[in-house]
Amino acid sequence: MSEFSSAGRTAFSSAGRSVGHAAVVGTGPNGLAAAVTLARAGLDVTLFEAAPEIGGGLRSEALFDPRIVHDVCSAVHPMAAASPFFREFDLPGRGVDLVRPDISYAHPLDGGRAALAHRSLEATCADLGADGPAWRRLFAPLMRHSDSLTRLFLSDLRRPPTSPAGALLFGRRALQGARFHGDEASALFTGVAGHAVGQVSGPVGNAVALMLGHLAHTSGWPLPRGGSAEIARALADDITAHGGTFHVGHRISDLGELSGFPLVFLDTSPRGFLSMARRHLPDRYVRALSRFRYAPGAAKVDFLVSEPIPWANPQVGRAGTVHLGGTRAELLRGERLAARGRLSDSPFVLVVDPGVADPSRIVDGKRPVWAYAHVPNGDDTPPLDLVRARIERYAPGFGDTVLESRSITAAQYETYNPNYVGGDIGAGEMSLRQIAVRPTFRWDPYTTPLHGVYLCSASTPPGPGVHGMSGYLAATSALRRHYRLRPPALSPR
Structure with missing residues (x-):
């Protein structure tokens, strides 16, 4: 007879143990x-x-050099900085230094172009030129409601929002999406939506882009020092x-x-x-x-490199996180293929060079580089060449800086962490x-x-x-x- 029961009866025998x-x-x-x-x-x-x-x-x-630490799974933590739990727990008060790059994330494009999400909303809008006013109209109101929106987004979604006006504002933007004229602003917004993994377009992708995007201009996208x-x-x-x-x-x-x-x-x-x-x-x-249901998987590559990533646009090298997906149309195509179980030849790739914000991660000029690609769930294709080629497209010569590398397929990621079913890190x-x-x-x-x-x-x-x-x-x-x-x-x- 099972020692467990359905709801309504005590399921566990205390067996001499305290109920505490x-x-x-x-x-x-x-x-x-x-x-x-x-x-x-x-x-x-x-x-x-x-x-x-x-x-x-x-x-x-420490994967290659005992002095250099690599983040095997997550690396950048906008939610840790914004979370009600961690804010009360007080990570800085416990010795965890959350370092924030001046540019939260960047999205390079061909021809040396790049879109940059600065911590400063005004600097971001200035860089986006004609699309700057639209970016400001999209994010400035959300920034004013940031605390209530964060508490809603990071709740059990079973209770009324503390700020109905803020929730209505957010919901309307999530349903409408964002409309920009130039490739830069469109790519910058869609790259953040890519964190929804397979749900880039539509209300879910928009909601993720709005939440993470506005945090880039408020509490930032920090990395823990060390x-x-x-x-x-x-x-x-x-x-x-x-x-x-x-x-x-x-x-x-x-x-x-x-x-x-x-x-x-x-x-x-x-x-x-x-x-x-x-x-x-x-x-x-x-x-x-x-x-x-599980989402598409992540295939991870860790690099040890001899110098900063040689981005064609040097400003990208100031960003804590870099989204490699090309234009909005290219990114949507790659995500749709992954969601349908097909490996794209140009998948969405996220890249982090922790040394940009945390110089303690750099030893004798050597530094870790963190990268993963969105691939079909359970895919067993080694991602090293694919990810390296994606970085090389926007940083010619990157391969010449690589001293060591290690890759993990989406299927292997589940072995490393069983919660990542088929490599689904979400x-x-x-x-x-x-x-x-x-x-x-x-x-x-x-x-x-x-x-x-x-x-x-x-x-x-x-x-x-x-x-x-x-x-x-x-x-x-x-x-x-x-x-x-x-x-x-x-x-x-």
Whole structure:
């Protein structure tokens, strides 16, 4: 007889354990955020991580030179700077220096042209010439509502917005999209929409472009000094300071292994949840969760180079993030092919040279370069030549600066991080339906049919990005339901 039950009956036997115990499976940013919240509320928290080190998408590693750190997954964190969870947690107060380049992102075009999103809205508009006024009309009102919009965008989407006027303004722009005359402004906007992965055109792509785009002019697109693992370190330090314990290299294959914990939080994909819990779940829920869709994948390349990237337009070298997609039409074509399961010969590629904002990442002139291409989900084509050629198109001679390189196919990315199903680094397609019912329809999207078992990965609202809100919201839901506790204070003081 299963030790689990459907909702309405106690699912776990305490087996001598205090009801104040909780298990967290997976130590990506959301698992760590859930654990911080639970531990600060007074629960004894135990975290299980299948990999040899914690962090999930926040992991960093010295790949080629022991002195030079590469971000193996995420590198730039606009959501971490804007997230209500991280703002209260206070990353700078915990020694995490979020360094912000003067140019948040750039989009080079052929012929040495480039569009630049400066931290300064006015500087951006001046660079865009005739399209400058349209860019200002699009983003200036959103910047005035930035706090309320960020809280709405990074919520469970189940409650009314704190600023209905701001939400209406944002919604109208997401439905209408952006209209520009020149290639530069169109490419600059569409490149940010590319972060929606496969949903570039339409309301979802527009919404992502509006949110990330306006943050470029407010809190910026920062990189953690020393690498993304610094964020994971700060979270882990707070967990251990409040009595939490970590078990790394410990894979949970069956939910029954955690039957002694009254509460379980799963920072896993729906596919991962089904793998460990299918026999405990109602058939109807299994079918619903099996319908969860995944987006195109990312194929990653890490380079060690001998000098800054030789961009044809030197201004691009001041940007923290560079979008390589060509014109809007070219970018849309590449994303449509990836969504249809076909590999483009000119895919959308994102490039980050961390040394632009963080000189500590440069040693003896050598520096890391981070890049990934959008490819079909599960694609097993080695991306090195494809990505290098895309960079060379806008930075002739780049290949001559490469000292070492390592590539990971989309299929291999899932092996590295099982939450990236088929290489989907967003942990699920960002369609209109899957924003509203992520991962499937439940009023509280973090609950499951198993009493005390919660999902808290990026496959739950608000979705992808290093913001910690999925974990935080899942944990606060459980604290309210099981202990009638309010969310704990997160500040280090």
